[in-house]
Amino acid sequence: MGDFQIKKEVKKYDAVIVGSGAGGGMAAYVLAKAGLKVCLIEAGPNYDPAIHSSQMKNPWESPRRGASTKFRPFGDFDGCFWGWQIDGEPYTMKEGSDKWDWWRARMVGGRTNHWGRISLRFGPKDFKRRSIDGLGDDWPISYEDVKPYYDKIDQLIGVFGSNEGLPNDPDGIFLPPPKPRLHELMIKKTATGMGIPVIPSRLSILTKPINNERGACFYCAQCNRSCKVYGDFSSSSVLVKPAVLTGNIDLITDAMAREVITNSEGLATGVSFIKKTDGVEYQVSGRVVILAASTCETARLLLNSKSDRHPNGLANDSNVVGKYLHDSTGAAIGGVLPQLFGRKRYNEDGVGGMHVYTPWWLDNKKLDFPRGYHIEYWGGMSQPAYGFGFGMQGLNGKYQINGKTKPAGGYGASLKEDVRFFYGAGVGMAGRGEAIPNINNYCEIDPNVVDKYGIPVLRFHTKHADYEIKQAKHMKETFKEILHNMGAVITWGGDDNADNNYGLSNPGNIIHEAGTVRMGSDRKHSALNKWSQAHDCKTLFCVDGSQFVSQADKNITWTILALSMRTSEFIIDEMKKQNL
Amino acid sequence: MDRRKSIKTLLIGAAGTGVLAEACKEAGKKETGPLPEASALNDRMQEEKEYLTKLNDGDTFFTPHEMKAITLLSDIIIPADELSGSASQAKVPAFIEFIVKDMPEHQTPLRGGLRWLNMLSAKQHEKPFTDISDQQRLALVDLIAYPDKAKPEYKQGVSFFNLMRDLVTTGFYTSEMGVKDLGYAGNVPNQWNGVPDDVLKQYGYAYSEKELKECIRYDQQG
Numbered sequence: 023m024g025d026f027q028i029k030k031e032v033k034k035y036d037a038v039i040v041g042s043g044a045g046g047g048m049a050a051y052v053l054a055k056a057g058l059k060v061c062l063i064e065a066g067p068n069y070d071p072a073i074h075s076s077q078m079k080n081p082w083e084s085p086r087r088g089a090s091t092k093f094r095p096f097g098d099f100d101g102c103f104w105g106w107q108i109d110g111e112p113y114t115m116k117e118g119s120d121k122w123d124w125w126r127a128r129m130v131g132g133r134t135n136h137w138g139r140i141s142l143r144f145g146p147k148d149f150k151r152r153s154i155d156g157l158g159d160d161w162p163i164s165y166e167d168v169k170p171y172y173d174k175i176d177q178l179i180g181v182f183g184s185n186e187g188l189p190n191d192p193d194g195i196f197l198p199p200p201k202p203r204l205h206e207l208m209i210k211k212t213a214t215g216m217g218i219p220v221i222p223s224r225l226s227i228l229t230k231p232i233n234n235e236r237g238a239c240f241y242c243a244q245c246n247r248s249c250k251v252y253g254d255f256s257s258s259s260v261l262v263k264p265a266v267l268t269g270n271i272d273l274i275t276d277a278m279a280r281e282v283i284t285n286s287e288g289l290a291t292g293v294s295f296i297k298k299t300d301g302v303e304y305q306v307s308g309r310v311v312i313l314a315a316s317t318c319e320t321a322r323l324l325l326n327s328k329s330d331r332h333p334n335g336l337a338n339d340s341n342v343v344g345k346y347l348h349d350s351t352g353a354a355i356g357g358v359l360p361q362l363f364g365r366k367r368y369n370e371d372g373v374g375g376m377h378v379y380t381p382w383w384l385d386n387k388k389l390d391f392p393r394g395y396h397i398e399y400w401g402g403m404s405q406p407a408y409g410f411g412f413g414m415q416g417l418n419g420k421y422q423i424n425g426k427t428k429p430a431g432g433y434g435a436s437l438k439e440d441v442r443f444f445y446g447a448g449v450g451m452a453g454r455g456e457a458i459p460n461i462n463n464y465c466e467i468d469p470n471v472v473d474k475y476g477i478p479v480l481r482f483h484t485k486h487a488d489y490e491i492k493q494a495k496h497m498k499e500t501f502k503e504i505l506h507n508m509g510a511v512i513t514w515g516g517d518d519n520a521d522n523n524y525g526l527s528n529p530g531n532i533i534h535e536a537g538t539v540r541m542g543s544d545r546k547h548s549a550l551n552k553w554s555q556a557h558d559c560k561t562l563f564c565v566d567g568s569q570f571v572s573q574a575d576k577n578i579t580w581t582i583l584a585l586s587m588r589t590s591e592f593i594i595d596e597m598k599k600q601n602l
Numbered sequence: 603m604d605r606r607k608s609i610k611t612l613l614i615g616a617a618g619t620g621v622l623a624e625a626c627k628e629a630g631k632k633e634t635g636p637l638p639e640a641s642a643l644n645d646r647m648q649e650e651k652e653y654l655t656k657l658n659d660g661d662t663f664f665t666p667h668e669m670k671a672i673t674l675l676s677d678i679i680i681p682a683d684e685l686s687g688s689a690s691q692a693k694v695p696a697f698i699e700f701i702v703k704d705m706p707e708h709q710t711p712l713r714g715g716l717r718w719l720n721m722l723s724a725k726q727h728e729k730p731f732t733d734i735s736d737q738q739r740l741a742l743v744d745l746i747a748y749p750d751k752a753k754p755e756y757k758q759g760v761s762f763f764n765l766m767r768d769l770v771t772t773g774f775y776t777s778e779m780g781v782k783d784l785g786y787a788g789n790v791p792n793q794w795n796g797v798p799d800d801v802l803k804q805y806g807y808a809y810s811e812k813e814l815k816e817c818i819r820y821d822q823q824g
Contacts, residue, residue, distance in 0.1 A: 087776035199816065199817055201817040207802075368787055371788035405781075406775050429751055
């Protein structure tokens with residue numbers, strides 16, 4: 023870093039957006055297409071999947087054969103820069119907290135470069151949970167408010183799926199889904215026989231081309247690496263790139279936002295940031311400031327933006343900023359299907375992710391936990407990577423291999439036979455459930471710690487409640503039954519019990535965190551109004567997961583996109599009316 | 603997709619913005635420099651490139667003698683057979699040298715395990731593992747290769763051999779030779795039309811009418 027300097031930018035933008043993931047990318051896209059001048063600030067480097075993706079690399083093209091590093095916790099080919107830890111950017115836990123896992127991406131497009139593309143609409147009930155079970159809070163909006171935007175993004179971005187007419191898993195405007203793989207047919211047959219629905223998954227992957235800018239899926243199963251032909255949704259390729267092409271956007275990369283700047287009236291007028299490449303401090307100004315830095319980073323920015331008018335941090339008259347932090351619940355299990363031992367080889371890569379899934383199917387009134395979960399499935403003959411073949415001594419003594427009984431372990435030609443025999447027989451499933459937002463689960467500014475840029479860091483305090491633990495128990499029981507009924511042998515995740523919360527993942531670990539700057543009609547108990555606009559600062563909007571009141575048993579990206587589009591159109595409208 | 607065009611747009615977007623243009627200059631320089639065509643490191647961020655250089659330029663971890671033992675063990679674990687070559691032919695020992703630098707937690711178990719094996723070899727044959735006959739080596743390996751049968755006093759050796767088996771197996775089956783051996787048929791552009799008919803038949807499955815109607819179907823010519 024050079025000498026300390028602060029530079030104020032003279033150009034005034036219509037909007038300054040912090041973060042280029044799903045929320046920020048969509049805001050940048052909508053505003054730039056409408057002709058507004060936008061400054062888009064991103065903490066990481068530029069990233070274009072067409073150039074920077076590891077797609078189609080073979081395992082031997084990674085010196086660590088695709089293993090994880092701190093730079094790529096989901097593997098060396100994964101399309102996300104950084105993850106659970108970032109050098110020089112610590113975060114802390116408050117005493118008495120469960121371990122909070124915080125995933126942070128630093129790149130244009132953020133986590134959308136590697137996400138699972140699971141693109142689920144919230145259903146009508148998901149916006150009104152308090153009215154149904156008395157827990158948490160209702161959203162200030164309903165499904166009918168968001169539906170037009172879901173419809174628009176289905177068409178703008180593309181998503182495959184099937185219309186099933188389910189009451190709380192709404193139909194959409196879907197591309198045709200891919201046919202199930204073999205293990206998925208087996209799961210479907212078994213689960214359906216148990217009364218558990220298994221339907222085509224809903225992933226934002228193009229089984230057919232939808233425009234001339236993006237190619238169609240060519241079935242390499244590597245969506246997590248990001249797609250060089252833009253055959254799936256990443257904010258980098260689908261939103262930021264076309265937004266920048268309008269000429270209305272200045273994209274500033276490697277820029278770590280420090281504070282939202284406010285004027286004497288308390289209105290947000292810009293953002294200060296440090297440019298990582300030269301260490302210089304900059305300030306940019308805009309008519310509105312739109313935060314989409316990710317659920318917790320957005321809260322951090324607001325809490326670090328204190329002023330005489332906003333002594334408690336910006337948008338925080340209600341004192342809820344940072345609170346109600348919640349993630350999807352998660353529990354998983356895996357095994358092998360002996361009927362698939364020694365199976366015939368063929369290319370079953372398919373799309374990146376499952377071709378079928380299970381939406382929540384039960385009535386919580388008849389259960390001892392209040393909210394549902396969906397089930398994700400995997401298995402089959404995938405590309406080997408680091409870890410492939412590990413633990414053979416736990417497997418090869420248990421089954422006849424091509425008619426022979428062998429002692430566990432071993433080596434040599436016999437070991438090679440074993441590896442070939444077991445390949446492609448794996449199967450697994452995971453639940454992703456809704457947690458109840460809780461005021462006692464929060465992030466706050468650690469009073470003692472700063473990151474390497476001198477920005478005060480977040481300290482987390484989160485704890486699982488009984489609701490979530492009971493839900494995980496139900497997941498595990500259900501998964502075991504499905505696996506048992508389909509003749510699988512459980513190899514991991516089958517021994518969880520009350521001592522380890524039935525294998526319930528750490529909060530944050532599922533990377534669906536939401537709720538820290540929630541919207542609501544009551545300004546005493548919420549930070550934003552129904553337009554994602556701060557109650558106490560009309561020029562400040564939050565369009566990422568932070569605005570969520572609750573997150574349903576659905577992955578939240580599709581709703582982030584829909585709400586960001588809705589808010590962006592509201593901003594354009596309000597600007598036209600001279601209200602902003 | 604014209605990358606240069608998009609860069610141009612980026613720079614035009616920043617033009618006239620004074621200090622912002624300056625702020626973008628460094629990134630801009632990198633962008634407009636000679637584009638490394640199909641560079642193997644295009645997908646790496648700067649911090650990863652620096653880390654990789656550090657690993658590759660650093661000291662070799664294993665001594666030549668240790669590497670000789672690792673190579674012998676690798677080829678005992680994965681020898682050549684009618685379908686594919688051996689671990690050393692697939693350069694598994696070099697992978698193990700890299701991986702212990704990338705994952706230092708493997709260093710002590712491997713170094714200590716090799717020494718443990720040498721001590722066993724010295725006790726039985728008064729020579730290190732590398733210097734005994736092939737037959738003697740296999741006899742030693744047999745003492746530690748079968749966890750359920752191994753004597754209690756050899757359990758540390760079993761742990762070492764389990765780790766070696768893991769690393770050699772994974773190193774081999776993620777090599778070009780190993781992937782071919784395995785018969786993994788993916789990682790090529792294609793159009794998924796479902797499970798092949800003969801496989802469906804083998805397992806007694808068929809796509810339902812609903813699936814056939816709603817799922818994407820590609821012309822096989824395509």
